Amino acid sequence: MTASDHDLRPHLDTNAADAELFDLLRIPSVSAQEEHKDDMRRAAEFLQGKLARLGFTARVDDTAKHPVVYAERLQAPGKPTVLIYGHYDVQPEAPLEEWLSPPFEPTVRDGRIYARGSTDDKGQAFAHVQGVELLLSRGELPVNVKFLLEGEEEIGSPSLGAYLREHQEELACDVVVISDGSRFASDVPTVTYGLRGLAYIEVRxxxxxxxxxxxxxxxxxxxxINALAQIIAKLKDDRGRITIPGFYDDVQALTENERAMWASLPHSDExxxxxxxxxxxxxxxxxxxxERLWGRPTLDVNGIxxxxxxxxxxxxxxxKxxxxxxxxLVPGQDPERITKLAASYIKSLAPEGATVEVIELHGGQPVAMDLDSPFIAAADRALHKVFGTKAAFARxxxxxxxxxxxxxxxxxxxLLVDMGLNEDAPHSPNESFALSDYHNGILTSAYLLRELGESSA
Amino acid sequence: MTASDHDLRPHLDTNAADAELFDLLRIPSVSAQEEHKDDMRRAAEFLQGKLARLGFTARVDDTAKHPVVYAERLQAPGKPTVLIYGHYDVQPEAPLEEWLSPPFEPTVRDGRIYARGSTDDKGQAFAHVQGVELLLSRGELPVNVKFLLEGEEEIGSPSLGAYLREHQEELACDVVVISDGSRFASDVPTVTYGLRGLAYIEVRxxxxxxxxxxxxxxxxxxxxINALAQIIAKLKDDRGRITIPGFYDDVQALTENERAMWASLPHSDExxxxxxxxxxxxxxxxxxxxERLWGRPTLDVNGIxxxxxxxxxxxxxxxKxxxxxxxxLVPGQDPERITKLAASYIKSLAPEGATVEVIELHGGQPVAMDLDSPFIAAADRALHKVFGTKAAFARxxxxxxxxxxxxxxxxxxxLLVDMGLNEDAPHSPNESFALSDYHNGILTSAYLLRELGESSA
Structure with a gap:
């Protein structure tokens, strides 16, 4: 009988876990508002202190705007290193009058914690801190753990890219775990293993x-205007395929396995x-x-x-x-190449008498993890232990x-291991997080770290 | 030898004609500005007084905003009745600092009268008053003449439609003559015998x-947006033809005569x-x-x-x-029918999942006069007498x-008998009217009335 056969649930002190999260939620760490600058630091120091008490080397690093909390506990030689990312900043509370209880006074109603940041992302990020604590309380932490908790996610993470590059060696890891979103459905634990990329242009x-x-x-x-409409209309054929020459060249086809897996999810077009x-x-x-939403590229006009x-x-x-x-874009496609192909095709469509300019605005790489990865398998096992059901692997x-x-x-x-649900209403008034989701999140984190400890990096 | 063989030019007292026009131009009759309300009435009374002195029954009729001057002299029984329309209101003078001489102090430079309203439309309208006076000074006025001079043209003639309907019997005439625009080129006297109509819709x-x-x-x-672009792109084919079913059904084809006439005009595509x-x-x-500009229907997106x-x-x-x-639209087409055809076709193009609404905004009938009309022939003869050259018949x-x-x-x-030129810069600072165009305009009016007296109504 190995450690991983223990059932952790009976050892989770939910009262203590709840009380600590509530303390964090009481700090109005609104990154967008200058008046909350001190609250931002308070929240960062709250997390730094907590992680230090758990035996982490923990510090608060200044950035151009709000601090980053970095902590590490590297006491599992030969085991994988897991970087857990989260953010302690929250959205502004407006419109305040729509809140049924004060946004920074966590209130439990019908089994849900109502507070700004409860699900996005204090609750989900802190579940990982609690997950580590739970394992440590059982005398185990079979992986090396690094926490990176930023304070600028809700304002677009302006400092994070530079921070990653500056601390590249220190942040080195085998896998990154992020819980900052919603699972597919309330009864479907979900691992998100792929994200689409983006190529965003302006046509004049x-x-x-x-x-x-x-x-x-x-x-x-x-x-x-007629010319622009003609150009846009020519970017897709009547079967919804994008007509830019070469656009699909590098698209990684969906596997039969993925298609079957997604087909089995509880989704209704109606x-x-x-x-x-x-x-x-x-x-x-x-x-x-x-398949179209997760695994196929699209083209949408976002403004005209x-x-x-x-x-x-x-x-x-x-x-004009x-x-x-x-x-x-989907895995395989490169935003820079697609932007070039699109620009050249769009210019070639310029009708007589019109001149067409294409400006590159923004790009982002698509991301996918190999479904055969041992990390995926570890997440599957962990979620099965918590929910008693197979996880969905979604993009x-x-x-x-x-x-x-x-x-x-x-x-x-x-690995995106979302603990929340769309109904939590992140960014909206009366944001909430189910107590059961918070507790399952703590268990998910603990089991995941344990399972990752058994996977070969 | 009949009256029409006399040459009227030696009998035109240009000094007197200029002085009277200058008096009219000095009245700042800006219809858009409330502060000029009294000036509007002064201008109307100036014209009424002048026409009364020429033996017209002349009056100033109030409307909801600015008065209409109506005058008639019906002393040519059995002869056609000619209604001369013009407007005595002018555009605001702004930007004042760009005027080289004060906008309401007519100033002659290089043979041109510089003043607001000089060409649009006081100068052209008053040329008709002077044309009548010239004929009367020779003891002739071989047609019945009605003047309708409004004060709201520059603000969209809001009262004119109702005025026409209320005075329908009084205004009855054989032909309407309007001089309120620009001829095709400085050496091309022009009669405009056709106007396009309009069907204006909004698609949501x-x-x-x-x-x-x-x-x-x-x-x-x-x-x-993609749906709208698709719809717009489908409204024309790749030869520039509008694809709305039935759109061309009632289009009156251009005659060989018209096409030859327009081909002979001094126009350069380059x-x-x-x-x-x-x-x-x-x-x-x-x-x-x-042909495309004057005689063929078009479809343009005016905003998106x-x-x-x-x-x-x-x-x-x-x-959304x-x-x-x-x-x-061109003669033959009915704005109401075209709007219906367009709305129905556009709705039929709605792609899956999108709903399309079409709102009718505005319509206007196309107008064309029969080129074989005796009025056209009369205008041709009159212009030939003044300019020594054949007139262009344009739309x-x-x-x-x-x-x-x-x-x-x-x-x-x-009949649109334009006396001005684009270079007169109506609506712009330093609006002007060539003295020669004013004097030729007076002669054109006089010869036209004489020729119309010889045409059978």
Whole structure:
């Protein structure tokens, strides 16, 4: 009988774990608001102190804005090193009047902790701290653990990239674990092993050198709005495939295993469509909704403008029009290459008399972990111990810049082990976190660290 | 030898004609500015007094805003009745600092009268008053003449439609003559015998019930901007033809005569393109630029909007997008029918998951006078007498709502005999009117009335 056969649940002191989280939640660490600068430091010091008491070498590192808490306990030679990332900053509480209890006075109702930051991300990040404590209370911590808890996630992590590069050696690890999101469904423990990347461009079309009267010039003057619409319409075919030459060249195809796994998830197109108020879910032919959302690239116009946008009518042929266009990318695709392909194709579509400029705005690498990775298997076993059910291995359609940063700077795979649920309402009034999810999160963290200790790095 | 063989030019007292116009130009009759309310009435009374002295029954009629001057002299029984329309209100003078001489102190430089309203429209309207006076000084006025001089043209003629309907019988006439624009070129006297009409709609596309994250939803959520672009792109084929079913059904084809006439006008595609800074003049295949501008219908998007229009990137799939779309119509086409056809076709193009609404904003009837009309022939003879050259018979690409109103309410054809030039810079600082154009305008009016007296109504 090895350590991993013990059941940790009876040893979790939920009263103590709750009380400590509540203390953290009482600190209004709103990163966006200058008036909370001291609260930010208080929250960082709270975590540093807690980790120091758990035997970590822990410190608070200043950045250009809010401090980073870094802590490490490297006492498992030969075992994998796990970097746990989280953030202690929270969204502003506005609109305050919609909160049923004060946002910084954690209140339990119907088994849920109501407080700003309860799920995003204090509750989930602190579950890992508690998970470590639980293991230590049983005399075990079979991996090397590093904590990186930042204070700028809700303002776009402006300092994190530089911090990672500056501390690259110190932060070296075998795997990064992040819990900062929602699982697929309340009864489906989820590991997210892939994220889409992003290539975001702006297209500007110029017609005449000034706005023209559509009566005097209509029929001869190039119309940049019509031209832009033509260009956009040509970017996809009638089966929803993107027509940019070479766009799909490097796309990693979904495996039969992934497709089968996702097909078995409790997803309903009808419910999904109803949740956003539409009658259909258009997209690339030949793929299910989850496949299109998680595993296939997309092209969406995110904004468009040109000419007269006011009330009533104005008979103008605009001189200029523009659009923001983003492409979500999947593993295999390179944002820089895709941006070049898109720019060149879009320029080639310029109709007679119109000039087209393409500006690169933003890019992000897609990320995927190998499903055969031992870390994935470890997470599966850990979640099974906590929930008594197999975990879902999902991807997500969005891009999480910090994940790509971890990949790029540390070269480590990233396991996203989400403990929350969409219904927790992160960023909204009355944000909450189920007590059961917090407690299961602590157990998930403990079992995961234990299982990772048994996996070969 | 009949009266029409006399040469009127030696009998025109240009000094007296200039002095009287200058008096009118000194009145700052800016219809848009409340502070000029009394000036508006002064200008109206100036014209009423002058016409009364010429033997007209003349009065100043109040409207909701600025008065209309109406005058008639019906002493040519059996002869046609000519209604001369003009306006005595002017644009605001701003920006005042750009004027080289005060806008309401007419100043002659290089043979041009510089003053606000000199060409638009006091100078051109008053040329008709002077034309009548010239004929009367020779003891002739071989037609019945009605003057309708309004004070609200520069603010969109809000009272004129109702005035026409209220005075429909009194205003009855055989032909309406308007001089309120620019001729084709300085050495080309021009009669404009056709105007395009207008059908102006707004298209609104709805996707989801709220803005969505393009990462989380991209690949499954309908994108109303992409949908709108697709719809717009489908409204024309690759030869520039509008694809709305039935759109061309009632289009009156250009005659060989018209096409030959326009082909002989001094027009250069290169110069036209250079004047608006474009490298090409795209449009419907098979037609020259002038044909496309004057004689063929068009479809232009006048405005478009949706999603994020700010700086940088925002990864949003918008809930809504919209566009303003106008179609210029040619004789034969009915704005109401075209609007219906367009709305129905556009709705039929709604891609899966998107709902499309079409709102009718504005419509205007196309207008054309029969080129074989005796009025056209009379204008041709009159212009030949003044300029010694054949007149150009042109159409214009824009729509002039008052012209359609005259057509609809009075049932009379409208002759547009423009005396100005684009270089007069109406609506701009340093608006001017060449003295020679003013004097030729007086002669044109006099010869036209004489020629109309010889035409059978």
């Amino acid at each position: 079309v110029q017609g005449a050198n000034r706005d023209l009267h559509s009566g005097a010039y209509g029929g001869a003057a190039p119309n940049p 419910k999904f469509a109803a949740s956003i108020g539409v009658s259909a879910l258009p997209g690339e032919a030949g793929y299910t909704t989850l 403008w040109g000419g007269y946008q006011g009330e009533g009518s104005k008979t103008v042929i605009a001189a 029009a523009g659009a923001k266009i983003s492409m979500r 997500t359609g969005g891009s999480i810049p910090i994940v790509a940063d971890f990949r790029a700077v540390l070269g480590a795979p990233v | 596309v709805q996707g989801a019930n709220r803005d969505l994250h393009s990462g989380a939803y991209g690949g499954a959520a309908p994108n109303p 110069k036209f393109a250079a004047s608006i800074g474009v490298s090409a003049l795209p449009g419907e295949a098979g037609y020259t630029t002038l 909007w949706g999603g994020y229009q700010g700086e940088g990137s925002k990864t949003v799939i918008a809930a 997008a919209g566009a303003k779309i106008s179609m210029r 214009t690409g824009g729509s002039i709502p008052i012209v359609a109103d005259f057509r609809a309410v009075l049932g009379a054809p409208v």
